[in-house]
Amino acid sequence: MTETIIGHRTTRVDGELKLTGKADYTSDHNLPNQAYGYPVPSTIACGKLLELDIDEARQAPGVIEIVHRGNFPQLQPSDNNPACGTAARLYRSPSTMAEQNKVGEVRLPFEDDGIHYEGQYIALVVADTFEHARAAARLVKARYEVHEAVPGLFSTDDEGEEAGDEAVSRGDPAGAYETAPVKLDQTYTIAMETHMAMEMHASIATWEDDRLTIYESTQGVVFQRNALAQIFGIPPEKVTVIAHYIGSGFGSKLFMWPHAVMTAVASRMVGRPVKTVLSRQQNFCNAGNRPASRQHVRMAADRDGKLLSIRHDSQNETSFIDSYTESIGSGTPRAYACDNVSVSQRRVQVNHGTPTSMRAPGEVSGSVALEIAMDELAIELGMDPLELRRKNFAERDPTADLPWSGNHLRECWDDASRRFGWEKRNPEIGSMRDGHEIIGWGMADATWEAMRSHCKARVELRADGKVQVACGTQDIGTGTYTIVAQTAAELTGVPLSRIEVKLGDSMLPAGPLSGGSMATATVLPAVAGATRDVIEQLKQIAIADGAPFAGKEADSLEFKNGELSDGSRSVSFVDILNAVPRGMVEGEASAAPGDEQDKFSFRSFGAHFVEIRWDPGISRLRVSRVVSTIDIGRAINPLTAKNQVEGAIVMGMGMGMFEETEYDPAGNIYNNNYADYVVPVHADIPDIEVELLDNPDYNFNEFGARGVGEIGITGMAAAISNAVYHATGKRIRDMPIKIADLID
Amino acid sequence: MADKDDKRPDHDDQGKGRARGVEIHDARAPSRRNFLKSVGATSLAAATAPAWARVGYVNHDEQEPQDKRADEGEAPAKGTQRITLNVNGQAHTLDVTPNMVLLDVLRHQLALTGTKKGCDIGQCGACTVHVNGVSINSCLSLAVMHDGDEVTTVEGLGQNGKLHPIQQAFLDHDAYQCGYCTPGQMMSAVAILNDAEVASDDAAVREAMSGNICRCGAYKNILSAIQTARKNV
Ligand code: FES
Numbered sequence A: 001m002t003e004t005i006i007g008h009r010t011t012r013v014d015g016e017l018k019l020t021g022k023a024d025y026t027s028d029h030n031l032p033n034q035a036y037g038y039p040v041p042s043t044i045a046c047g048k049l050l051e052l053d054i055d056e057a058r059q060a061p062g063v064i065e066i067v068h069r070g071n072f073p074q075l076q077p078s079d080n081n082p083a084c085g086t087a088a089r090l091y092r093s094p095s096t097m098a099e100q101n102k103v104g105e106v107r108l109p110f111e112d113d114g115i116h117y118e119g120q121y122i123a124l125v126v127a128d129t130f131e132h133a134r135a136a137a138r139l140v141k142a143r144y145e146v147h148e149a150v151p152g153l154f155s156t157d158d159e160g161e162e163a164g165d166e167a168v169s170r171g172d173p174a175g176a177y178e179t180a181p182v183k184l185d186q187t188y189t190i191a192m193e194t195h196m197a198m199e200m201h202a203s204i205a206t207w208e209d210d211r212l213t214i215y216e217s218t219q220g221v222v223f224q225r226n227a228l229a230q231i232f233g234i235p236p237e238k239v240t241v242i243a244h245y246i247g248s249g250f251g252s253k254l255f256m257w258p259h260a261v262m263t264a265v266a267s268r269m270v271g272r273p274v275k276t277v278l279s280r281q282q283n284f285c286n287a288g289n290r291p292a293s294r295q296h297v298r299m300a301a302d303r304d305g306k307l308l309s310i311r312h313d314s315q316n317e318t319s320f321i322d323s324y325t326e327s328i329g330s331g332t333p334r335a336y337a338c339d340n341v342s343v344s345q346r347r348v349q350v351n352h353g354t355p356t357s358m359r360a361p362g363e364v365s366g367s368v369a370l371e372i373a374m375d376e377l378a379i380e381l382g383m384d385p386l387e388l389r390r391k392n393f394a395e396r397d398p399t400a401d402l403p404w405s406g407n408h409l410r411e412c413w414d415d416a417s418r419r420f421g422w423e424k425r426n427p428e429i430g431s432m433r434d435g436h437e438i439i440g441w442g443m444a445d446a447t448w449e450a451m452r453s454h455c456k457a458r459v460e461l462r463a464d465g466k467v468q469v470a471c472g473t474q475d476i477g478t479g480t481y482t483i484v485a486q487t488a489a490e491l492t493g494v495p496l497s498r499i500e501v502k503l504g505d506s507m508l509p510a511g512p513l514s515g516g517s518m519a520t521a522t523v524l525p526a527v528a529g530a531t532r533d534v535i536e537q538l539k540q541i542a543i544a545d546g547a548p549f550a551g552k553e554a555d556s557l558e559f560k561n562g563e564l565s566d567g568s569r570s571v572s573f574v575d576i577l578n579a580v581p582r583g584m585v586e587g588e589a590s591a592a593p594g595d596e597q598d599k600f601s602f603r604s605f606g607a608h609f610v611e612i613r614w615d616p617g618i619s620r621l622r623v624s625r626v627v628s629t630i631d632i633g634r635a636i637n638p639l640t641a642k643n644q645v646e647g648a649i650v651m652g653m654g655m656g657m658f659e660e661t662e663y664d665p666a667g668n669i670y671n672n673n674y675a676d677y678v679v680p681v682h683a684d685i686p687d688i689e690v691e692l693l694d695n696p697d698y699n700f701n702e703f704g705a706r707g708v709g710e711i712g713i714t715g716m717a718a719a720i721s722n723a724v725y726h727a728t729g730k731r732i733r734d735m736p737i738k739i740a741d742l743i744d
Numbered sequence B: 001m002a003d004k005d006d007k008r009p010d011h012d013d014q015g016k017g018r019a020r021g022v023e024i025h026d027a028r029a030p031s032r033r034n035f036l037k038s039v040g041a042t043s044l045a046a047a048t049a050p051a052w053a054r055v056g057y058v059n060h061d062e063q064e065p066q067d068k069r070a071d072e073g074e075a076p077a078k079g080t081q082r083i084t085l086n087v088n089g090q091a092h093t094l095d096v097t098p099n100m101v102l103l104d105v106l107r108h109q110l111a112l113t114g115t116k117k118g119c120d121i122g123q124c125g126a127c128t129v130h131v132n133g134v135s136i137n138s139c140l141s142l143a144v145m146h147d148g149d150e151v152t153t154v155e156g157l158g159q160n161g162k163l164h165p166i167q168q169a170f171l172d173h174d175a176y177q178c179g180y181c182t183p184g185q186m187m188s189a190v191a192i193l194n195d196a197e198v199a200s201d202d203a204a205v206r207e208a209m210s211g212n213i214c215r216c217g218a219y220k221n222i223l224s225a226i227q228t229a230r231k232n233v
């Protein structure tokens, strides 16, 4: 096979399994003798659990055990509670990225009697069937001491605590602002969002002696394995985490949540596998969120539009039990050429579950304020918003004074604006009409950092003609199975149909989290290394005594199309391996970033152009067209990569127009379901035209890929808001934009 | 991709494809016993819960004492009702409690886990199946209401090992990412393509498909897949 596979539109190798219902997601597994866990959530957001009445639930049909503070191992040593087994103590996970054991909520379930947010678990009912567990969970009664809750960032005067390591400053932003001729000083807010991955969080835990196996819908099998090992005080080798298929995560499944710990403990207590699937409602409370944020932007420019000063000061919500920082301004210092920039971040404690990463965490929120502010500044200057951005293009990374490895933002602007027809835009507010509808055109930049981490992989060639690639990362829907197969196919010349990819199991060579758009750049170099290694091993076998190329130099052989060749004769790897006792050969490799970060700044850039239609007669707001051009280096698979950008654009529409997790004054969520927490549905979807530039970034890795999951969402909400302003003259700085904001 | 034949003992879905119901009976194999299961006596519940309450899905008959089994033809257990579901062309006789939901019966008792649960309250469409040719949210329907009904799930879409045109179109157009909403999307799509009341233009299809949420946002490709499959169904 001479045809190149990398960079081609390949349909997913796991497609048929997904399309026939055979792909095994977590809750599709059922283990022998499995019991069902159903959590009991707190109905208050702040206070103390005084009393838990489980008598009635205990007597309900099918109930096996009720796990709660009174019998949870940490609080009651094993000799007092035989149900706990022998190793009764639990430990908190250190929860660090470096040790790869970060968890979503550090507090262990039932650790104290404090209630810190609505929905916090107060018990887990374990019963023989799902129906019995659910019914009994409703019979658990609790008495609380209720304290006044802080229901959210927008209902408190608390300024919060400064996240010192987020502060960035260059030049003299305050001084430059004072003397500048054109200024902007505005505040922007974004409502709390919930990930709403279609597959709800789920764990199935089972113990064999002191070995724990847990099926989990997770974006990080290795992280969860390490965290569970810490929590149970057992070596990581004794924990196996499995996630073959994940109904997506968008960040909510990066780091383990308490239901997994609770389920693992329950399984040990009852001596059976226990399956816990969180209800949709519980997914809102206990599995992370994008915290609400408030951003204060002060910006100044000269009369020609040259940026003189940017100050971007943000606050984000965190919980009372963890300290979560949303790095909202982290993209700002690199966004434009400006000598005087400062960024700060504060955390404000509220009675919500701990926030976590949600698609393009931090930067997407920052892009809302920054990119609306740029639009406002352009209007102030009487300048085209695209022109203002062109004027302030950063030729180098202004923070590190490093050259960009590849910054094709100008190409993105040119391509997307041309396809959109931006030059036909009449800048006058409300000037573009189509029948009843007023048309608004807005634009914004998109950007996301390129990250890479370390990774191991294993490749086996087998006498049955198969190539198997294994890596302990996972495919959350992004297409990792497929691009890994493409890589092995490209380097071996073996057709995709004979490549098997194993992911989603912590027993495999350790792979990265599926998050931060770093999986592709992290995993593929390791897969390539392992493939090369296995080819080397095969050559050694082939030159051994009695083998087809006995006596030849390994270096004189070439591996192509699944065959070893010395130039005159080719022998397939199947024939070579058939002659060896094991019938297979394996190669391994690990790959990590080198010193390239010291030489270049790696970031992806893009631009969104958005058309909205506002029908004032019936107060209808719609996004009618999105044209985006994004540069992600090389797309390993343009079919799946484009799909991701389109999906991120849809989620950006959600951020701009629909999504808001709403709390009442007591701190209870009142829209904890798919009907009331509004996400974009099919009828909301406009024409979306995405182009991916193809500028491989070989400084970053041998495949030139920078990753693709996050960038599409950045800038989207701002582009919509800017388009809304163009149509209506109403500047909406609070996301999501509501119809009520537009009605006169 | 994930190898389902992994040799780790607890890895494979033991019992998948086997009868996992409270009581299951394959009409094509009439000699097969109906059996009523009780939770293994090792559990704590066995000691505390009344005997009638010990009805579970657990169906490892080799572990069950002989005298706990009900013979074929025995009346359904107290609190259950016997129904027949014809799923993907195969008849199953099941004893279900009144609160058992069709979706859960498909997933737990019949091990047809292709149909997904995304909300359990009729808001997302992940659980869409066809009942007597009409698409419904199986999470909103009690199993006892479906005695004698014909149910088609994603597992029944393809025929003779061949993908259904909608499955092929979803594959070709990459009309999914995580794949979790996909069975429901395809079941709705097939229903729409067979429904003369739904017009064939893009706007009509978008409207008609709006009960199926795709959080991955693969809507654009879902639309192209449906419009392509239209030509082949
Ligand atoms: S699970 Fe039935 S509609 Fe969501």
Ligand code: FES
Pocket (backbone or CB within 6 Å): A198, A247, A248, A477, B175, B176, B177, B178, B179, B180, B181, B182, B213, B214, B215, B216, B217, B218
């Ligand atoms: S493909 Fe993931 S929700 Fe639709």
